[in-house]
Amino acid sequence: MLRFCDINLHKLSMHVDGLFGNNDGYGEYGLGLDKKYCEEKGLQLVSYLNGKASQTEMLRLVFNQGLDLMDKGKLDETNEDLYDFIITQVSQSKPL
Known part of the structure; x- marks a missing residue:
């Protein structure tokens, strides 16, 4: 990467x-x-994430929600672009 x-x-x-x-x-x-x-x-x-910032917590929450959707087989074309964006954000981030 x-x-x-x-x-x-x-x-x-x-x-x-x-x-x-x-x-x-x-x-x-x-x-x-x-x-x-x-x-x-x-x-x-690269984005630097502060572990105490509300944005970092929000990113963690939506990332985990996407994983739950995948586990339940509910990740489809209507939300795939959104989750691709979240994955990209996480992959281009680094702890502060």
Whole structure:
């Protein structure tokens, strides 16, 4: 999975390698792109979720409701796009 983070280039090595070079970063490579270019092309930054925020709780609730619909075989074409959106939000999110 690719994530687009708003990281200043001078701080990129810390995020790639991890703090103090202890290999707990994002991976071996980092790619710098112009923020305005990314915005114009419709790229979305990763969302950071605060575990104490009401929005995070709401996302958790609707995600679980979607899972319940799937378990009951009630996920159909009328609500599939909505649940696809929720899955995308969760997949592009990271704990704060």
